[in-house]
Amino acid sequence: MNEPQRVGSNAPESYAEEWRRQAAVRADAMAGATEVMLDMAGVSEGMRVLDLGAGMADQSIAAARRVGPSGAVLATDRDPAMLEGARGAIAKAGITNIQTRVLDAQAIDVEPGSFDAVITRMMLMLLPEPAKMLAGAHAALKPGGQLGAVVFASAERNAFLSVPLEIARRAGGLPAPDPREPSVFALGAPGAAEELLRAAGFRDVRGRAAVLPVRPASVDAAMAFLHEGAPVLGWLLGRLDAAQRRHAWDEIRGWLAARAAPEGLNLDGECVVVAGAR
Secondary structure: OOOOOOEEEEOOOOHHHHHHHHHHHHHHHHHHHHHHHHHHHHOOOOEEOOOOOOOOOHHHHHEEEEHHOOOOEEEEEOOOOHHHHHHHHHHHHOOOEEEEEOOOOOOOOOOOOOOEEEEEEOOOOHOOOOOHHHHHHHHHEEEEEHHHHEEEOOOHHHHHHHHHHHHHHHHHHOOOOOOOOOOOOOOOOHHHHHHHHHOOOOEEEEEEEEEOOOOOOOOOHHHHHHHOOOOOHHHOOOOOOOHHHHHHHHHHHHHOOOOEEEEEOOEEEEEEEEEEOO
C-alpha cells in the first residue's frame, strides 16, 4: 500500500510520517501483489521503469533488483517528505540504480516513449482524474511497453479496513462516501480498473486477484497498525469529537477481539493487479 488517500480540505498535506511508521509491515503485506505486478508489467533485466506514487519505495527497490545494474528505476511521488523516506529506504537497501523525483502522477512530465514499464501501486483509485495519469503513463511508455497497477478489491473483501471505516462513520454520524469520488475501494468492482486502462488506449488488458495478507500477532498489533498505518482512517476519525473517537476505537477493538485466536488474527484482504500494453 502506497500513498494514502488525501481527502477533504482539512486533510494534511503529507502522510509521510505515518507511512514511515508501518513501512515494514506494509511492505510485507504487499510483497506478493508487488511481484505479480512486476511480472504482469514484464519488468526484467536492463529495463527502464517509472514508478508513480512510490511512497516509501519498497516496490521501486523490488523493480530495481529485477532490472539490475544495466537498468534503472525512476521513483516518483508528489510529496517531497515521502520521497525523503524513500531515499532512506533505498540507501539502506544498498540500491544504486534508482533515482527519485517529485512528480504529480496526474501531470507526468517525462520524455515520451522513454520507459519500458510503468508501475503504480495502490494509488490509481485515489486520484481525482485517474484518466490523466493513465494517459501520461501511456505516453511515457515505449511501443509495446507495459503498465502494471495494483488497486484494492471491494470493501467486502477488505474488512480489515472497511469495517473500521464504517465503525468510524457510524460513530460520527457521517455519510457513506460518494461512489463517484476517489476512495480506497473506488475501483473494487469487477472489471472497473481494466475498463479504465482500455479507455486510456491500453491493449491486451488483463486483471488478476491477489491476496493481501493481514495477520497481526495480536489485537494490540492490529490496533497499532490501524492507528499508525491507515491514514485514511485517522483522517476520518479526526472529524469526530473526542467521545466519538473513543467509542469508535472501543468498537474497533471489540471487532478485532472477536476475531483473535492464540496464533493471532487472520484479516486477509484482496487486491486486484491489472496490466496493459501500449
